Amino acid sequence: MRAWLLDSYDGVGKLRVDEVAEPQAAPGQVVLKTMYAGLNPADAFLALAQYPAKPKLPHVLGRDGVGEVVSVGEGVSNVKVGDIVGILRGDTGVEVWGTLAEKVAVDASHVIPVPHGWSYEEVAGAPLVYLTAWQALTQWSDPPAPPARGSVLLITGASGGVGSASVLLGKSMGLVVIGLSRSAEKGKELKKLGADHVFDPTEKDVRKQVLAAIAPKRVDIVVDNVGGPLFNEIVGMLGYAGRISVVGRSGGTVPEFNTASLFFRRNRVGGVTVADYSAEEAQANWKEIVARLDALKKRPVVDRVFPFLDIKEAFARLAKGPMGKVLVKVS
Numbered sequence: 001m002r003a004w005l006l007d008s009y010d011g012v013g014k015l016r017v018d019e020v021a022e023p024q025a026a027p028g029q030v031v032l033k034t035m036y037a038g039l040n041p042a043d044a045f046l047a048l049a050q051y052p053a054k055p056k057l058p059h060v061l062g063r064d065g066v067g068e069v070v071s072v073g074e075g076v077s078n079v080k081v082g083d084i085v086g087i088l089r090g091d092t093g094v095e096v097w098g099t100l101a102e103k104v105a106v107d108a109s110h111v112i113p114v115p116h117g118w119s120y121e122e123v124a125g126a127p128l129v130y131l132t133a134w135q136a137l138t139q140w141s142d143p144p145a146p147p148a149r150g151s152v153l154l155i156t157g158a159s160g161g162v163g164s165a166s167v168l169l170g171k172s173m174g175l176v177v178i179g180l181s182r183s184a185e186k187g188k189e190l191k192k193l194g195a196d197h198v199f200d201p202t203e204k205d206v207r208k209q210v211l212a213a214i215a216p217k218r219v220d221i222v223v224d225n226v227g228g229p230l231f232n233e234i235v236g237m238l239g240y241a242g243r244i245s246v247v248g249r250s251g252g253t254v255p256e257f258n259t260a261s262l263f264f265r266r267n268r269v270g271g272v273t274v275a276d277y278s279a280e281e282a283q284a285n286w287k288e289i290v291a292r293l294d295a296l297k298k299r300p301v302v303d304r305v306f307p308f309l310d311i312k313e314a315f316a317r318l319a320k321g322p323m324g325k326v327l328v329k330v331s
Helices: 041-046 120-125 127-138 161-172 184-193 206-214 230-237 279-296 308-320
Strands: 002-005 016-019 029-038 064-072 084-087 103-107 111-113 152-155 176-180 197-199 219-224 238-246 268-271 302-307 325-329
Touching (some): 029 084, 029 120, 064 103, 120 302, 120 325, 161 176, 161 184, 161 219, 176 206, 184 197, 206 230, 219 230, 230 238, 302 308
Parallel strands (some): 152 219, 176 197, 219 238, 302 325
Antiparallel strands (some): 002 016, 029 064, 029 325, 064 084, 084 111
C-alpha cells in the first residue's frame, strides 16, 4: 500500500510517498481502507518535534479519518467487515501509524459509525476538533459541564477546525459567541454558522470593540487557538472568574505576560488535551456532540479536499488558515 512517510523531524515538507507493508489487525483492532483523512495543526507540530510524542521513524501522520473495515482482530464485536467508520481518538497518527496511508490499523474502541445524514467528508475531519472544542468549553466545572446559558464565549482563530467547532457548540449551549478572524470573508461565514459578533484581531482597538459589543458584560470563557501577542489582549477582555482554554499557539509564544493581570478578577488559564479522555468518555462526549449538531441542523465545516498525492499542498492550505477542515481523499 502507499503511505506518506515522515523520515525526520524536519517538517511536513519532507514527507515522501512510498510502498509499505499493509497493517494487520491485532487483537482488539480493526484495519480500515482509508477513504478520507483529516489534517490537524498537531500533525505539523509533531513533524517538527514540537509535540510530546516522538514516534519511531519512519512514521505516518494523520489522526482523523473515515474508512471501510476490511479486517477485524480477535475480540472485536462492535464492527464488522464492510462497515464504514470514523476514527474518534487515540494513538492513531501519534504513537502508531496514522491515516495518511491507504490502510490503517485502529483500536476498535476508537471507531464510530457515520452519523445519520453526515457525509464521509464531514465525519472524516470532525472528531478530534469537536472533542477538543467540547473539552475547552466544559472543563471548568467538576464534573465537566457547559457554561451557563448567556455566558460570553470568545474564540480566537475562529475559522479553523477547532474554532468553527467551538462556534457551533457554543451556540448549542446558548452562549453569546464572538469570533476573531483576520478575514472579512471568513467572518461572514462565521456569522452564517451562528457567531453573534466577529472582529479582526489585528485591529489596534479590538479589545475596545469587543467590550463595546457586549457591554456591560465582559468575556466569560475563551477558546484560544492562537496565543502570541493576542493572548494579553484577551486576558484584558475577561470578566470576573473568566477562563481561557488554551488549545493552540499558531501566533507563537506569549510576550511579557504579566501574571498579575489574573489576580483581581480571579481569572484562570488551562490547557486542553483530548488524550485525557478515556475511550468511554470520548464515545459519550461524541454522542452528545452529534446530538447538539443535529438539534442545530448544522454539520462540521469542510474547507477543501485534496488528492492523496497533494499532501504537501494540503498542509500548505492548513498553514494559511482554512475555513473549517482540510481533508485528503485517499481512496
